[in-house]
Amino acid sequence: MNIRLAAAAVLSLAAVLPAMADDAGPTPPRARASLGGFAGNSPFPFQGGEAIYKGVCQGCHMPDAKGAVGAGMYPALAKDEKLETAGYPVGVIVGGQKAMPALGPMLSDQQVADVVNYIRSHFGNKYKDKVKPEDVKVMR
Amino acid sequence: MTDLPMAPSRRSLLSMIGVVAGSAAMYHAMTELGYAEGSTFTGPIKLSNPPPGTSVLVLGAGVAGMVAAMELRDAGYKVQVLEYNGRPGGRNWSLYGGDTYTELGGFTQKVGFDPGQYINPGPWRLPYHHQGILHYVNRLGVALEPFTQVNYNAWVHSTDAYGGKPQRYREVQADFQGHVAELLSKSTKQGALDQAVSKQDREILMAALKNWGALNENYEYAKSIEASNRRGFEVDPGGGLNSVPVPSEPRALSEVLGSGLWAAIGAGCNYEMQSAIFQPKGGMGMIGKAMGKELGPLIQYNAKVIDIKQDDKGVTATYIDSRTGGEKRTASADWCVCTIPASILSQIPMNVGGPMKAAINQLPYMAALKVGLQFKRRFWEEDDKIYGGISYTNQPNGTISYPMWDYFSKGKGVVLGAYAFGEPAFIAAAKPPEERIKDALEYGSKVHPQYKEEFEAGVAVAWHRVPWTLGCAGGWTEAGRAQHYDNLCALDGRIVLAGEHASRIPAWQEGAVLSALDAIERLHKRVMA
Numbered sequence: 001m002n003i004r005l006a007a008a009a010v011l012s013l014a015a016v017l018p019a020m021a022d023d024a025g026p027t028p029p030r031a032r033a034s035l036g037g038f039a040g041n042s043p044f045p046f047q048g049g050e051a052i053y054k055g056v057c058q059g060c061h062m063p064d065a066k067g068a069v070g071a072g073m074y075p076a077l078a079k080d081e082k083l084e085t086a087g088y089p090v091g092v093i094v095g096g097q098k099a100m101p102a103l104g105p106m107l108s109d110q111q112v113a114d115v116v117n118y119i120r121s122h123f124g125n126k127y128k129d130k131v132k133p134e135d136v137k138v139m140r
Numbered sequence: 141m142t143d144l145p146m147a148p149s150r151r152s153l154l155s156m157i158g159v160v161a162g163s164a165a166m167y168h169a170m171t172e173l174g175y176a177e178g179s180t181f182t183g184p185i186k187l188s189n190p191p192p193g194t195s196v197l198v199l200g201a202g203v204a205g206m207v208a209a210m211e212l213r214d215a216g217y218k219v220q221v222l223e224y225n226g227r228p229g230g231r232n233w234s235l236y237g238g239d240t241y242t243e244l245g246g247f248t249q250k251v252g253f254d255p256g257q258y259i260n261p262g263p264w265r266l267p268y269h270h271q272g273i274l275h276y277v278n279r280l281g282v283a284l285e286p287f288t289q290v291n292y293n294a295w296v297h298s299t300d301a302y303g304g305k306p307q308r309y310r311e312v313q314a315d316f317q318g319h320v321a322e323l324l325s326k327s328t329k330q331g332a333l334d335q336a337v338s339k340q341d342r343e344i345l346m347a348a349l350k351n352w353g354a355l356n357e358n359y360e361y362a363k364s365i366e367a368s369n370r371r372g373f374e375v376d377p378g379g380g381l382n383s384v385p386v387p388s389e390p391r392a393l394s395e396v397l398g399s400g401l402w403a404a405i406g407a408g409c410n411y412e413m414q415s416a417i418f419q420p421k422g423g424m425g426m427i428g429k430a431m432g433k434e435l436g437p438l439i440q441y442n443a444k445v446i447d448i449k450q451d452d453k454g455v456t457a458t459y460i461d462s463r464t465g466g467e468k469r470t471a472s473a474d475w476c477v478c479t480i481p482a483s484i485l486s487q488i489p490m491n492v493g494g495p496m497k498a499a500i501n502q503l504p505y506m507a508a509l510k511v512g513l514q515f516k517r518r519f520w521e522e523d524d525k526i527y528g529g530i531s532y533t534n535q536p537n538g539t540i541s542y543p544m545w546d547y548f549s550k551g552k553g554v555v556l557g558a559y560a561f562g563e564p565a566f567i568a569a570a571k572p573p574e575e576r577i578k579d580a581l582e583y584g585s586k587v588h589p590q591y592k593e594e595f596e597a598g599v600a601v602a603w604h605r606v607p608w609t610l611g612c613a614g615g616w617t618e619a620g621r622a623q624h625y626d627n628l629c630a631l632d633g634r635i636v637l638a639g640e641h642a643s644r645i646p647a648w649q650e651g652a653v654l655s656a657l658d659a660i661e662r663l664h665k666r667v668m669a
Contacts, residue, residue: 042563059507059569059604060244068244070607071224071444071462072484099483099610101504106563 043106049118052111056103057119065123072099078123086131089116090139104140109133179650181272185657187215187664194218194667197455197471199448200479201439202230204639204652206431207276208477208660209438215664220471221435222443224462224608228435229428230479231262231609232649235512235599236423243605249573252514252597257554259512260424261601262612263649264556265289268416270650272657273427277420280430287417288544290408291529297587298534301399306531306587311388312396313405314354314371318361319393321353329359363387404532412648419544427649440471445480448490450634475663479639479656481505482628483610492632499624503641505611507565508603511537511558511580518543518553519590535583536564552596557584561612569602576600614641629659636663 046055054063060074061067067076083089093112096102104112113131120127194217198209201223213219223230235241237253265287266273277284292313295306327333328342328349337345350359354366361367368374368387375386396402407413420426432439444462448455455476458468478485482503490497520526520542528544537558546553557580560568568576577598585591603612616625629642638659643651 044563044567054570056566056570059566059602060610062245068246068607070244070610071480072487072610074244074610096504098486098501099504101506101611101615106566 043108044111046111047114049114049116050122052107052115053118053122057115060100065119074099077119078125080123080125083120083125083127086116086120086127086129086135087139089119090131090136094136094139109136109140112136179269179271179645180654181270181275181650181657184275185211185661187211187660188668189216190664190667192216194475195220195454195473196475196477196663197222197457197473198477198479199445199457200224200230200639201228201428201432201435201441202479202639202652203232203273203428203431203649204642204656205230205477205479206428206435206439207653207656208479208638209435210276210431211657212477212660213435213438218473219435219438220473221439222445222457222459222471223439223441224444226441226463227428228432228439228441229425231612232424232428233262234258234260234423234425235601237514237597241599241601242607243573243602244607245605247573247605249599251512251599253512253554253599254514254552256422257514257552258423258425259510259554259556259599260419261510261512261603263424263647264419265413266418266420266649267412267414268418269411270648270653272653273649274418276431276653277427280427280434282426282430283421284418285421285545287419288528289413289415289417289530291526291531291542293524294526294529294542295524295531295533295540295587296401296404297531298400298404299586300534301401304586306533307399307401308372309405309531311371311391312399312401314367315361315390315396316402316405318353318355318367318370318390319396321349321355322359322361323393325349325353325355325359361390363389400534403534407530407532421545443469443471445488448476448478448488448635450476450491455634474634475667476635477656477659477663478635478637479652481609481611481639482614482641484608485637490635492635495624495627496630496632496637499628500637502620502624503614503616503628505603505609506613506615506647507561507569508612509558509560509565509568509576509600510556511576511598511600512554513557513577513580513584513591513595514552514554514597515591515594516552516596517594518549518551519594520553520555520588521548523590524588531587533583533587535586536560536567537580537583538564540584540587555584557581557598558600565602566604568600569604571602573600573602576602613647614639616641616646629655631662631666636660 044056046052061077065078067074090112092100094104110133113133113136116131196212196217196219198205198221201221205221209219209221235251236258237251237255239251242248292310294309296309296312297306325346328345353361354370356362356364356366364387367390372388373385374388377383377385442462443459445457445459447458454472454474456470456472458470460466460468482500483505486501526542527547528542531540537560539559541556543553577600581591581595628637636659638656640646640651643655645651
């Protein structure tokens with residue numbers, strides 16, 4: 001970092017923004033630890049499947065996991081046969097699908113595994129096999 | 141080259157800049173709108189007369205759909221519009237006292253504001269260079285008033301600085317700029333910039349830095365009348381006797397840096413947040429209302445589209461009543477302009493080609509939160525002398541914005557108590573509305589201790605729970621745009637898409653207008669070919 005770049009950056013915020021976009025990609029800088037709401041996106045602060053579901057997922061899939069219908073819909077996760085293959089929910093959470101945003105950048109491998117295991121063993125789902133963080137890692 | 145003290149790496153500097161520019165800029169980066177791009181609006185569109193009886197079905201009565209419908213109708217097309225909601229406007233929307241809003245999951249809020257009080261859950265700003273939307277605002281006679289983006293007397297607040305006590309934007313801005321100017325002047329004097337700045341330019345640079353940073357004759361940013369003319373005085377100059385001003389003491393550079401508050405002073409530098417900015421009198425929703433009135437019976441409200449089919453003769457949309465379901469009805473036309481958000485459209489059967497389908501399917505919509513809070517009195521004006529504009533906080537509510545109308549009125553006022561994207565907005569969507577309001581009050585009371593005493597009523601809109609968008613705006617990534625954007629916009633048979641998601645000004649109404657104009661221009665060419 002030389003002074004010239006620093007000066008240019010300070011003097012012309014707008015002009016360097018594309019560099020930021022290039023540099024950071026779709027995942028915004030993780031500066032929020034110290035800067036809070038000024039920044040925006042950072043990992044979700046919840047630990048454990050239930051806390052993650054209640055803290056994030058139920059925003060769309062609803063507290064009872066039965067989804068919701070408007071002009072479009074959010075699918076139910078309750079009694080969901082698509083959850084039989086654990087890789088499916090892992091892939092959707094990490095990579096997104098249609099209206100579902102890719103949450104991979106905002107969740108650790110452990111968090112994805114925990115919430116998938118929680119959903120697959122609650123809301124009328126009774127799948128016994130568990131996802132491990134390593135299983136999530138290979139799907140990123 | 142000499143490194144600055146505590147020189148950050150390039151990446152962390154760029155990250156900081158994102159932060160300096162505020163959450164709005166972050167949001168732009170998220171949406172891959174890193175670069176400043178002005179409106180390409182060049183004046184009212186002129187379409188020649190189509191063959192008599194040529195018809196167009198417009199899906200969605202938001203800004204894009206209604207602009208398309210107005211212009212196609214004016215050109216002589218037979219136009220019909222289907223709209224899911226019972227009102228025109230789409231995301232051009234204001235929530236007024238007495239309104240009821242039910243989000244997905246059945247959470248219903250009755251807006252407890254006084255008559256005439258409102259918030260804009262969606263767009264709230266009209267930058268001067270968004271000439272497309274401004275054209276329609278003027279054409280329809282919608283009255284505008286100024287929107288204040290930067291208020292130098294508003295607060296910037298961090299829970300980690302000054303014991304959580306909010307600071308004046310003015311002071312942080314002046315101190316940051318002043319110290320940077322002093323540092324650069326030192327480097328210039330020491331010859332550290334000799335490679336970058338010619339000898340001739342060095343003198344000019346020194347003068348410019350002195351001017352820009354309010355430095356004293358020794359090129360220092362110090363306690364002085366000059367600096368106080370930027371950051372404010374300890375004692376303001378007065379009239380008559382005992383009127384001598386007392387300069388204020390700037391904070392030290394390390395204090396400014398360590399406070400993190402520099403993160404909150406850049407938003408107004410963004411092209412879209414530079415003065416002048418406007419807002420419609422009485423709420424952003426006035427634009428949608430005026431467009432809806434203009435189109436009158438051409439709009440079929442409460443129509444939920446469940447199927448879109450095209451063949452070599454025309455396009456047919458099947459729809460049901462969005463409130464009651466009931467029997468399927470159809471609307472047909474020769475052509476179709478579809479402005480249904482991609483998040484919804486990806487769920488509606490539609491026989492378009494693979495490339496357009498893939499483009500629709502890869503576009504999720506982003507999280508956003510807005511909370512409106514009505515207070516019994518305008519304490520931000522009465523106690524803090526803040527008249528409009530925006531305060532920033534590092535808490536999850538992000539933004540506190542003050543009503544930019546009825547200044548100095550003795551009555552009540554509605555504050556935008558939260559405007560957040562990303563993680564805090566996701567988390568808010570997962571909470572019931574009353575908890576979002578409670579959170580906004582809790583965070584806001586750290587900036588304005590008057591909050592809890594004066595609070596009366598609130599409303600909270602988390603955009604992932606909005607039934608007709610499933611998010612606030614198309615969340616393009618750069619890779620996604622490179623691969624899919626042209627395919628999203630291209631005419632597919634008899635169907636063309638429009639909306640902010642089919643523009644390079646995502647989440648702005650200007651994007652919706654320009655997208656609609658571009659779409660109908662191409663459609664018209666095809667019709668006339």
